[in-house]
Amino acid sequence: MWEKYPLRDRYDVVIIGAGVHGLSTAYYLAKQGVTNVAVIDKGYVGGGASGRNTAIIRANYLTPEGIPFFRESLRLYEDLSIELDFNLLFDQSGRLDLGHTDSAVFGLRMRTGMNRLLGVDSRMIGPAEIKELMPAIDLRKGKHLPVLAALYQSSAGVIRHDAVVWGYGRGADRLGVEIHPFTEVTGIVRAGGRVTGVVVGDRTVHADTVMSATAGWSSNIARMVDLKLPIVTHPLQAFVTEPLKPFIDRSVSSANLHVYVYQTDRGEVVVGGGVDPYSSYSQRSTLHTLEELAANTLELFPFLRGVNVMRQWAGLCDMSPDYAPILGEVDGLPGFMLSCGWGTWGFKAGPIAGFTMAELIATGKTPDLIKPFNLRRFGEGKLVNERAAAPAAAVH
Ligand SMILES: Cc1cc2nc3c(=O)[nH]c(=O)nc-3n(C[C@H](O)[C@H](O)[C@H](O)COP(=O)(O)OP(=O)(O)OC[C@H]3O[C@@H](n4cnc5c(N)ncnc54)[C@H](O)[C@@H]3O)c2cc1C
Structure with missing residues (x-):
């Protein structure tokens, strides 16, 4: 499905986490011509929530920010088997x-x-x-x-979740992206006021951009840059x-x-x-x-x-507090991108989040679709309250 490579000392982009979000971002980045990319995961590919979810894809959200975002993801899913040349069993x-x-x-x-x-x-x-x-x-x-x-x-509908992960992984690999499973990131390196790489074992891997796509482990990664996320x-x-x-x-x-x-x-x-x-x-x-x-x-x-x-x-x-994702570059930390706050609803967003995050990393411009989901909304009190539309959300 993907080649094995020795980990190099430098990439344009390092993505932490080989779930649907890390791999889809890598795939769309490569499609935009950014191929010097490494996706690094401490476990096996898809071993996080991406390989454990119930694979429901829908767009019936509540807010004017959430609905177009999930609608566009559903549209990308509709053509994804053809795009990735991999049968995703989307029903x-x-x-x-x-x-x-x-x-x-x-x-x-x-x-x-x-x-x-x-x-x-x-x-x-x-x-x-x-x-x-x-x-x-x-x-x-x-x-x-x-x-x-x-x-x-x-x-x-419902899709085969493993196939989505493998399809994006194979697609990214074919376009030149390196996938490094069983490789844990233990630190993030900063220099001159920006993030410049990650620590893996006793090595530093340099990168212009580091993106965390680590879902349930996002707070641990954020702590490596002294950032406290509003995530539980x-x-x-x-x-x-x-x-x-x-x-x-x-x-x-x-x-x-x-x-x-x-x-x-x-x-x-x-x-x-x-x-x-x-x-x-x-x-x-x-x-x-x-x-x-x-x-x-x-x-x-x-x-x-x-x-x-x-x-x-x-x-x-x-x-996340408002049941909506957190996407984009972190203010005051150039070179550090977040794709998290995926909670119980993030698998269905894999294609559009990857597509838009890739555009942001490749061009430096935040696509309109993800502007409302920046981290600063919690400081500004501009929450995107999707709680009513989260699956079986009323439990807690
Ligand atoms: C039981 C269940 C049912 C769900 N059902 C649905 C559903 O029906 N529909 C839906 O849309 N969503 C659903 N979800 C949510 C969805 O699965 C997640 O939101 C989504 O898969 C998150 O993807 P991700 O790529 O961000 O993270 P993940 O797939 O969790 O990947 C994160 C990766 O980061 C890696 N990592 C963590 N720390 C490090 C480190 N220090 N160094 C290197 N790698 C690291 C992990 O090993 C992991 O592989 C469900 C979740 C669960 C658990």
Whole structure:
């Protein structure tokens, strides 16, 4: 998939983190002609959240900043298999966000209105159409949380997450980028008021630009340049069941029940929820979360009772205060770029974040699409509040 190279002493750009964000940025940089690039990861390629997520791609966000950003990412995903010459198994089968209370339905209506104004194919549907799209869902009356309505985005879908990472990796490699797995960055070097490289073991690797794309580990990297990020790392868990006959062919999410569910092409049922309530760097799954997710799934699909769970896992999420990403060069630290704050929602942003960050690094100009996501917004009080649109966000 990619060549092995000895690590050199100098690159134009060093990217820390070989997840979807590091690799997509490297790929689009190389496409812009910046090929003297190294992507460095302390583990294996895609071993962070990029290889652990539930691979849901959608654009039905809330804010005028977030919607166009995620809409453009979805558009890039639509052509990505051809672009990367790699089958990413992108299945645009749609997604339902359920509303079980008046206030939840009000929130979904706001999102739908904003989506439609900004070119995303969302619409509100009632129980009859929900049942038509998802006959297996339990809509019986008299339940503790009845299903009142749903936001339906028909172009949302699910992709093969590993394939996206491998596709970007192979694409970047073919264009001349070096990928260095199992290589840990332990320090960042500064000289003359700017960042000039990274420390790897007992060596310094020099670079004009260093970008951190380390998601759950972003705070640790930022500390290397004495920067305190407004990010808290939380584990996020998911599980899959044994394969079953097809019973749903689109994903469904409930913020009130703190759960989302879909069925893979192999028949396994994938279940995810909100982040664990504590901050941790542990990537171990827990029985408590499994029980909670399973119980909430049964509210929607009671017939799954007794089905065996095959695997459960956890990944790290870099939660930002406003549930929006942090992108761009850090003020007062020329040469140091951040792509973080990806929380529980960042996989779907891989293509557009890589595309725009590459443009920024190559040209020095920040693309309009990512201007609202700079780090200084927290000091200026200009938050981009996407919390209402985060998956199963109401948990904590
Ligand atoms: C269970 C789960 C479900 C999710 N579901 C979805 C979903 O359905 N849809 C969605 O859009 N998003 C989802 N997400 C979120 C998404 O996975 C992440 O936001 C995204 O993958 C982040 O990508 P990244 O490239 O920034 O980071 P990562 O993929 O985490 O990569 C960061 C890399 O940095 C490396 N690194 C860290 N420190 C160092 C160092 N010192 N030196 C060198 N390398 C270092 C790590 O080894 C790692 O490989 C989910 C996350 C989880 C955990």
